[in-house]
Amino acid sequence: MRIVVKVGTSTLAYATGRLNIRHTEQLVKVLSDLKNEGHEVILVSSGAIGMGVGKLSLPTRPKDTTTKQACAAVGQCELMYTYDRLFNAYNHTVAQILLTGVDVEHTERRVNFQNTLSRLLELGALPIINENDTVATDEITSIGDNDTLAAIVACCAKADMLVLLSDIDGLYTANPHTHTDAKLIPLVEEITPEVMALADGAGSALGTGGMATKLRAARMVTSSGADMVIANGAHPELLYDIAAGRSAGTRFAARKED
Numbered sequence: 611m612r613i614v615v616k617v618g619t620s621t622l623a624y625a626t627g628r629l630n631i632r633h634t635e636q637l638v639k640v641l642s643d644l645k646n647e648g649h650e651v652i653l654v655s656s657g658a659i660g661m662g663v664g665k666l667s668l669p670t671r672p673k674d675t676t677t678k679q680a681c682a683a684v685g686q687c688e689l690m691y692t693y694d695r696l697f698n699a700y701n702h703t704v705a706q707i708l709l710t711g712v713d714v715e716h717t718e719r720r721v722n723f724q725n726t727l728s729r730l731l732e733l734g735a736l737p738i739i740n741e742n743d744t745v746a747t748d749e750i751t752s753i754g755d756n757d758t759l760a761a762i763v764a765c766c767a768k769a770d771m772l773v774l775l776s777d778i779d780g781l782y783t784a785n786p787h788t789h790t791d792a793k794l795i796p797l798v799e800e801i802t803p804e805v806m807a808l809a810d811g812a813g814s815a816l817g818t819g820g821m822a823t824k825l826r827a828a829r830m831v832t833s834s835g836a837d838m839v840i841a842n843g844a845h846p847e848l849l850y851d852i853a854a855g856r857s858a859g860t861r862f863a864a865r866k867e868d
C-alpha cells in the first residue's frame with residue numbers, strides 16, 4: 611500500500627517547542643517497520659516552526675510572519691536532522707521535499723515533484739515533505755497548513771491512504787476539549803455540510819490547521835478515491851491497524867465511483 615502519513619506539531623513537539631522524543635521515536639520505528647513490510651511510505655511533517663521556537667528559546671509561537679519564517683528555517687534543519695538520525699538507525703534513508711502552493715499549481719513544477727517522488731520511492735527512500743514556510747508566506751504562494759499539503763501530496767502520489775496524526779483520537783461529535791459529552795465518530799461515509807460543521811478552531815497552541823483543515827483534506831482525498839484516517843499521534847502503532855484495514859481513529863471512506 612502507498613500510504614501518506616502526516617504528523618502535526620502537537621504530536622512532534624511539546625508546548626515548549628522542544629521535541630517530543632517519545633512520540634517521534636515511536637513514529638519513526640513504526641514507519642520503518644511498515645516500510646520493511648513492503649509498504650511505500652511518504653511522511654508529511656509539520657513542526658518546523660514549533661521546533662524553531664524551541665531551538666531559539668522563544669517564549670511563545672511568534673505571531674508575525676518574518677519571525678515565523680526564521681523559526682521555520684531553524685526548525686526545519688532540526689526536524690530533518692532528527693529524522694535522518696532516527697531513520698538511519700533502522701537503515702532507512704530520508705529525503706527532504708519543501709513545497710509551496712505555486713509548486714503544485716504550476717503544471718511543470720507539479721510534474722517535476724511527482725517524478726522526483728516516484729523515483730525516491732523506487733530507490734527505497736522515505737520522502738519527508740513540508741511547506742517551504744520561508745518563501746510561502748501569503749495566500750497566493752502558500753498552501754497554509756500541512757493537512758491540506760498532505761491531501762495534495764496524497765492525490766499527486768496517487769496514494770491508497772492518507773493518515774493525519776493529530777493530538778486527538780479522531781473526529782468527535784464536537785470539540786472534546788470544550789464538550790465533555792463529545793463522542794468519537796469511527797466512520798464517515800459521506801462528508802456532508804453537517805460533518806464539516808463539527809470542526810471548531812485549532813486545538814494546540816503550536817498547531818496551525820485545526821479540525822476544519824482536516825475535514826477539507828478528507829473531502830479532497832476521498833473524492834480522489836483514497837481513504838483517509840485521523841488518528842492520535844501519541845499512538846503511532848495504530849498505523850499497523852490502519853495499514854491492515856482495521857478500525858482506528860476516524861476513517862473517511864473513499865467516495866465510490868458514480
Ligand SMILES: Nc1ncnc2c1ncn2[C@@H]1O[C@H](COP(=O)(O)OP(=O)(O)O)[C@@H](O)[C@H]1O
Nearest residue numbers: 618776777782784785808810813814817820821
Ligand atoms: N469535532 C472535533 N473533533 C475533534 N477535534 C476537534 C473538533 N473540533 C475542533 N477540534 C480541535 O482540533 C484539534 C486538532 O487540530 P490541531 O490542533 O491543528 O492538531 P494538529 O497540530 O495535530 O494537526 C483538536 O485538538 C481539537 O482541539
Ligand SMILES: N[C@@H](CCC(=O)OP(=O)(O)O)C(=O)O
Nearest residue numbers: 619656657658659756818819
Ligand atoms: N509548515 C508548518 C506547518 C504548520 C502546520 O500545518 O502545523 P500543524 O497544524 O501542527 O500540522 C511547520 O512546519 O510548522
